[in-house]
Amino acid sequence: MTEVKLEDIVSLAKRRGFIYPGSEIYGGLAGTYDYGPLGIALKRNITNLWWKMFVEDREDMYGIDSTIVMNPDVWVASGHVATFNDPLIEDVKTKKRYRLDHLLEEQGVEDVDAMTLEQMAQVIKDRRLKSPDGNELGAPAQFNMMFKTHVGPVEDDDSVAYLRPETAQGMFTNFKNVVDSFYPDLPFGLAQIGRSFRNEISPGNFIFRLRELEIMELEYFIHPGDWEGIFDAWLAAQHEWFEKLGLDASRIKEHEVPEADRAHYSKRTVDCFYDFPSLGFSELAGLAYRTDFDLKSHQEHSGKNLEYRPKDGGEAFVPHVIEPTFGLDRHVMAVLSNAYTEDEVNGEKRIYLKLPAHLAPVKVAVLPLAKNKPELVAKAREVYAMLKKELGSVMWVDTGNIGKNYRKMDEIGVPYCVTVDFDTLEGETAGTVTVRHRDTTEQKRVTIESLTKELRGHE
């Protein structure tokens, strides 16, 4: 089998209504993609499954939904105002770009973090600093990864606000509220699914790096003494999640992030990679032990007490947190990539999406064997109406010929096709239909009464 390319997935996603380029009729907008009818159905199935597994099926989880625009002080406390602002500078000759602050630190310049862009530029001038390749440096430029906006009608410095670059902070800012409302025992977690915005310097690779993205995230609050065992339990939970999505275990890889690459407050971080077509192993999810950095920082900046007082009368303390993060758009891309399959049927190449039935945007298609036989169409319509009522996402298909329709349904990953033929109408087999399986193309004849049960049985 030839190697699957990302462009094959992109092409199918567009052609069949999963994912379209954003603002396409106006020439597009870099880093944005829109979900079409099948794409949103697939995405919903993923988020519903996630919410069920990580929130509804557990006793220690609390879902929340916080705002995208928050008090700007949140981003000061989180460190984003400082760290999402990267000063960059260019080697005039090689056109390579460098982090200006890193460059200055390497040159032994002190207190770089406290300097303004102008001050850094002055240092370069005064010391006549060159690039690592020994060339002249251009003018420095500031890159802010956070989207800015203004709250209220006046656009001045006092009204600046940011679109959140992650969902985590909304959970930290609501930590006290949830404790006050429910007083859960430790450990417990908050969960959120939502949009985030990052003004990426270079978005791309389809929906892998977007400027507007969705994140499924948990903040799990713990006693610091328990972190190692709980961290391992979350690693196991992530793998269970990937299994539920039907992702091939051979395409999943864990990456233990070494200390040098970790945020200074994190004691352990493990990234989960998926082997995407064309990209190779790239980040799909992450698990980080963030200690008490976030709550402590918010406590300091807000002046509010964010300690947790154990019910057994023990001493109050700021809980530590373990954070499992899942990139939703990347999950959609992984599920699509994992499902994309080419095989041969009767010597013809067949492309189909081997989506797990519980994730498929359309569960069942109903087809009359021939569309110009009114009695077949009428009976098929009856079956369709019945299934639609009971199963929801059922599709009616009566264009072209039967083989063509099967292929069409294969390509959008419909697991089962129900066909009404002449045997449905008369003889010993009256009242039966065939159920065709997507992956094997094999058919089974069942009675219409047992159809729902038959189709549900495979989920």
Next chain:
RNA sequence: GCGGGUGUCGUAUAGCGGUUAUUAUCCCAGUUUUCCAAACUGGUGAUCGGAGUUCGACUCUCCGCACCCGCACCA
């Protein structure tokens, strides 16, 4: 943001300073068809956007936009 490349129906493509803008496929309608992209007929649908050069621009020039590759970035 920099350097290089690319941009024609949904997809894949042909072509040309003056065309009714090619072909295949997909899609839609009809005929046909008793199970895996059959056949026939008809139909919708494109020169990324904006300026400029020219009598005339899809074609040449400039500016923008998007995508791809590389650099850098990815807390």
